[in-house]
Amino acid sequence: MYHPITDVELLPLMTIHSLSPEILDALEGAVGRNGLTVEPAGMAKYLGDWAGDYRGGALAVLRPGSVAEVQALVRLCSGLGLGVIPQGGNTGLVSGAIDTKGAGLVVISLERLNTIRRIDPENFTLQADAGCVLQTIKDASEAQDCLFPLALGAQGSCQIGGNAATNAGGVNVLRYGMARDLILGLEVVLADGELWNGFSGLRKNNSGYDLKQLFIGSEGTLGIITGVEVKLFPKPARTETAYLGLASFEAAIQLFNRARRDCSDLISAFEIIGSECIELARTIDPGMTAPVAAPVQALVELSSGPAIDLNGVLAGFLADAMEEGLVTDAVLATSGARANTFWAIREGLVEGQAKRGYHVRTDLSVRISDIPALIERARRFVALEHPNWIPLAYGHAGDGNIHFNVLPPLDLGTAEARARGAEITAGLYDIAVDLGGSISAEHGIGRSRAREFWAGRSPAHRRMITALKDALDPKGLMNPGCLLPSTETFP
Numbered sequence: 001m002y003h004p005i006t007d008v009e010l011l012p013l014m015t016i017h018s019l020s021p022e023i024l025d026a027l028e029g030a031v032g033r034n035g036l037t038v039e040p041a042g043m044a045k046y047l048g049d050w051a052g053d054y055r056g057g058a059l060a061v062l063r064p065g066s067v068a069e070v071q072a073l074v075r076l077c078s079g080l081g082l083g084v085i086p087q088g089g090n091t092g093l094v095s096g097a098i099d100t101k102g103a104g105l106v107v108i109s110l111e112r113l114n115t116i117r118r119i120d121p122e123n124f125t126l127q128a129d130a131g132c133v134l135q136t137i138k139d140a141s142e143a144q145d146c147l148f149p150l151a152l153g154a155q156g157s158c159q160i161g162g163n164a165a166t167n168a169g170g171v172n173v174l175r176y177g178m179a180r181d182l183i184l185g186l187e188v189v190l191a192d193g194e195l196w197n198g199f200s201g202l203r204k205n206n207s208g209y210d211l212k213q214l215f216i217g218s219e220g221t222l223g224i225i226t227g228v229e230v231k232l233f234p235k236p237a238r239t240e241t242a243y244l245g246l247a248s249f250e251a252a253i254q255l256f257n258r259a260r261r262d263c264s265d266l267i268s269a270f271e272i273i274g275s276e277c278i279e280l281a282r283t284i285d286p287g288m289t290a291p292v293a294a295p296v297q298a299l300v301e302l303s304s305g306p307a308i309d310l311n312g313v314l315a316g317f318l319a320d321a322m323e324e325g326l327v328t329d330a331v332l333a334t335s336g337a338r339a340n341t342f343w344a345i346r347e348g349l350v351e352g353q354a355k356r357g358y359h360v361r362t363d364l365s366v367r368i369s370d371i372p373a374l375i376e377r378a379r380r381f382v383a384l385e386h387p388n389w390i391p392l393a394y395g396h397a398g399d400g401n402i403h404f405n406v407l408p409p410l411d412l413g414t415a416e417a418r419a420r421g422a423e424i425t426a427g428l429y430d431i432a433v434d435l436g437g438s439i440s441a442e443h444g445i446g447r448s449r450a451r452e453f454w455a456g457r458s459p460a461h462r463r464m465i466t467a468l469k470d471a472l473d474p475k476g477l478m479n480p481g482c483l484l485p486s487t488e489t490f491p
């Protein structure tokens, strides 16, 4: 249900076009000489996104080296009426960390706040600076025989603060939940520069509003996350991985339901891949071949402690599924290295799309049972209305999350591809919403979806969002234009 947007609900955005020498001196005073960059060459890597879809501008890039410096910067910007964009690893895919509107903002990069503060294997918790790269946190947990289960293709670059700010998902959501489920506490610099310490180390704490949840998924619009405390889990002693061939997406969903019954909570990932995606993965590694040839392929991972005969569980489940005709072909990884080659296909197909250049990218979600209908309707829509475009469907099937992406014909110019791509995106959103789904399962709203997000909220929903924003960021200086559209982004 889409609701008309009225100007009265939109935030005004004051634009500052350049920084005076006095302001630059003050910023440098807060963050030190090494923490301030204004030269275009030095700023370039902070102003373009991973996929090459968005380029933006900034008046300065600020890289604080301590929480106190973040506070000093935010206080200064608040006094000056200067809007800020918090930036983590800049791997977001919806232009949340890039000012594509030229709104005259400063980027505050958390990259220098990158220390793991404490690991407590006894209580299965870890506390880190927000700028810690996710892979660093995973490695440090593993060194203590623990698992931090958040796992996504960008884990070598994205930061735990960015993961919190976007409520990141990934391939293990099915078993462990999204970032929201994995975070025990946050430390946040509020819009006026005050520091909120929301750490408790407690797993159960039922005392009033759970304020950390406001900041998780807020995409930098309510404050700057400077520290994150996460839950750890015992490192699985056993992992079994299978690559399966299936006749259709309907069969894949039936198989998933059967897997839930037969393997219960032992399933840690259930990814589905349309066979059309394999060629893209091969553009990253031409030697890569899918272990099966089937129109739909599934990557299934089980993991457990040492006492369970995991191989027996997986083999038994697959034997039954093959007998029933749900699975047409199956290859079990006989080693960790073989399992990695299966995952390389899943990761390679994402990189292959980025390599191909601009394309329509979505992360739709529907009820799991509606996945086949979503893919079927989306494919029909593309075939009828945009016949030369190439649709790809893959995703975290166990979460009802499908990436339905569409590649433009190679001979189409970028400007035309982007214009047509916007139409295709709108058509795909309509299909997902019509099925009762969401236009964003995991990547978030950012700037690129703010209009659609806002149009899909009821008046009551919008009132609550604006009330929260006004209460926590009354000057509207925290990531203006992201998530909540600003007047400048709405012609």
Ligand SMILES: Cc1cc2nc3c(=O)[nH]c(=O)nc-3n(C[C@H](O)[C@H](O)[C@H](O)COP(=O)(O)OP(=O)(O)OC[C@H]3O[C@@H](n4cnc5c(N)ncnc54)[C@H](O)[C@@H]3O)c2cc1C
Pocket: 050, 051, 085, 086, 087, 088, 089, 090, 091, 092, 093, 095, 096, 097, 110, 130, 131, 151, 152, 153, 154, 157, 158, 159, 160, 161, 162, 163, 164, 165, 166, 167, 168, 169, 170, 171, 219, 220, 221, 223, 224, 225, 226, 350, 442, 443, 446, 479, 482
């Ligand atoms: C190859 C690839 C695979 C991906 N796979 C997945 C996936 O499976 N699941 C998934 O959910 N996402 C995925 N993503 C998207 C992206 O990696 C995640 O959204 C990630 O959590 C972003 O973290 P980041 O540190 O890069 O944040 P950024 O991109 O820097 O920022 C994202 C948003 O968070 C805000 N932000 C960042 N840091 C802070 C902070 N410290 N305080 C307040 N706000 C902050 C920014 O302002 C921005 O709005 C993928 C991206 C790539 C490139």
